[in-house]
Amino acid sequence: MSEKVYIETYGCQMNFADSEVVGSILREAGYTLAATLDEAAYVLINTCAIRDNAEQRVRHRVRELRSRQGRGGLRIGVLGCMAERLQSRLMEEEDNVSFVCGPDAYRRLPDLLRGVAEGRKAAEVELSTTETYADIEPVRLASNGISAYISIMRGCQNYCTYCVVPYTRGRERSRDPRTVVAEAEGLFARGYREVTLLGQNVNSYRHGDTGFAALMDAVASIDPGLRVRFATSHPKDLGDDLLEVMASHTNICRCIHLPVQSGSDRMLKMMNRKYTVEWYLGRVEAIRRLLPDCSVTTDVIAGFSGETEDDHQATLDLFRRVRYDYAYMFKYSQREGTYASRHLPDDIPDEVKTRRLNEIIALQGQIALENNRREVGREYEVLVEGESHRSKERLFGRNSQNKVLVFDRGDAQPGTYRTVRVDDCTAATLLGSLTHNN
Numbered sequence: 138m139s140e141k142v143y144i145e146t147y148g149c150q151m152n153f154a155d156s157e158v159v160g161s162i163l164r165e166a167g168y169t170l171a172a173t174l175d176e177a178a179y180v181l182i183n184t185c186a187i188r189d190n191a192e193q194r195v196r197h198r199v200r201e202l203r204s205r206q207g208r209g210g211l212r213i214g215v216l217g218c219m220a221e222r223l224q225s226r227l228m229e230e231e232d233n234v235s236f237v238c239g240p241d242a243y244r245r246l247p248d249l250l251r252g253v254a255e256g257r258k259a260a261e262v263e264l265s266t267t268e269t270y271a272d273i274e275p276v277r278l279a280s281n282g283i284s285a286y287i288s289i290m291r292g293c294q295n296y297c298t299y300c301v302v303p304y305t306r307g308r309e310r311s312r313d314p315r316t317v318v319a320e321a322e323g324l325f326a327r328g329y330r331e332v333t334l335l336g337q338n339v340n341s342y343r344h345g346d347t348g349f350a351a352l353m354d355a356v357a358s359i360d361p362g363l364r365v366r367f368a369t370s371h372p373k374d375l376g377d378d379l380l381e382v383m384a385s386h387t388n389i390c391r392c393i394h395l396p397v398q399s400g401s402d403r404m405l406k407m408m409n410r411k412y413t414v415e416w417y418l419g420r421v422e423a424i425r426r427l428l429p430d431c432s433v434t435t436d437v438i439a440g441f442s443g444e445t446e447d448d449h450q451a452t453l454d455l456f457r458r459v460r461y462d463y464a465y466m467f468k469y470s471q472r473e474g475t476y477a478s479r480h481l482p483d484d485i486p487d488e489v490k491t492r493r494l495n496e497i498i499a500l501q502g503q504i505a506l507e508n509n510r511r512e513v514g515r516e517y518e519v520l521v522e523g524e525s526h527r528s529k530e531r532l533f534g535r536n537s538q539n540k541v542l543v544f545d546r547g548d549a550q551p552g553t554y555r556t557v558r559v560d561d562c563t564a565a566t567l568l569g570s571l572t573h574n575n
């Protein structure tokens with residue numbers, strides 16, 4: 138019987154996509170993927186290093202797993218950004234970890250596991266300028282059979298001063314567009330109805346003559362019944378060419394994640410974001426002009442180095458102007474090795490960071506609720522995904538804008554498109570009912 142491996146994933150969508158590549162590499166090498174931790178001989182923890190609390194969560198998990206590790210019991214491997222950042226130091230600090238493997242070294246995993254079985258601890262952390270795993274068909278671990286991630290590029294070299302990603306994921310490289318289209322075609326043929334193209338900065342995708350707009354055009358042309366999403370965009374590179382391609386395909390979802398990070402030009406400069414608030418608002422204006430029904434979401438950081446009350450107020454002002462549909466909001470966390478950790482003091486007291494973050498969260502909550510109230514009475518085409526978490530009698534799905542709609546089940550089936558009318562809302566969810574004309 139082959140040995141079983143259980144994969145646990147923390148962090149961003151890219152990590153979930155990577156875990157599916159890892160699953161495929163291991164299965165190919167003769168291992169079985171365990172459905173639960175209990176049956177596994179190995180647990181691989183795919184990790185995030187973006188903020189300190191993400192790393193603390195993983196350390197806590199690793200320590201918690203110690204109780205399952207009797208003699209010859211469960212072996213732990215740490216993958217992903219934390220493995221890359223800490224390398225063999227992680228095995229010294231957490232001595233129940235048997236190996237670490239960085240994001241560009243996953244093809245080495247079968248060797249690593251074999252070594253561990255023979256009692257050798259090891260770290261594989263070499264970064265690559267070419268690895269894209271383009272030839273590996275990911276196993277769909279997290280999937281509901283309807284929606285899947287496709288990683289189209291890896292790495293980042295924008296070097297935002299606060300960010301560890303360029304150090305943990307290496308240089309930017311794009312995957313051959315033919316392999317991306319083939320993967321999406323294969324998914325559609327197997328019944329999938331939505332793909333999300335992933336990269337740290339998809340707008341700088343380039344392979345030969347193919348840029349991101351052309352890639353989106355090609356994927357969206359596979360079938361009008363296949364929804365196409367993408368994440369993440371960098372505002373400095375979001376061009377009208379992409380917006381025009383989006384406008385020309387109704388199946389490219391009307392949702393753009395456009396991380397702003399701060400509403401203050403002074404902060405943006407210190408963050409090395411390479412745009413101003415004016416430029417950013419110009420991009421939002423272009424989105425609203427070319428794609429009037431498009432939702433806009435963002436990431437923001439509270440309490441970056443030297444942030445004054447005025448800078449913070451500028452962020453709140455920007456939120457009031459843009460009126461985001463959703464925002465991921467964070468407290469600044471200084472990361473070792475970044476430009477900011479060397480040159481920009483982490484000088485905002487934690488209670489000030491918390492207060493500013495809470496102000497942003499409160500404002501955004503209010504805006505999201507107001508935005509949602511305006512949706513009441515509208516009808517949307519929803520891709521039905523499954524049962525609502527709260528009740529078996531209700532289903533949930535998303536509209537093109539990526540808003541979740543919950544509605545009475547009726548005769549609707551997961552994996553199909555239905556029209557849903559919005560009857561009510563919370564700040565996070567639209568509540569609706571199936572219309573009868575579909």
Ligand code: 5AD
Pocket residue numbers: 187188299300301396398436437438467468469470471472
């Ligand atoms: N501290 C807080 N948030 C961060 N992010 C990236 N680095 C840090 C950091 N050091 C946030 C940014 C980014 C998102 C993925 O995580 O907002 O867009």
Ligand code: SF4
Pocket residue numbers: 293294295296297300301302303337338371
């Ligand atoms: Fe980090 Fe900036 Fe790259 Fe995003 S674009 S991964 S924030 S360095």
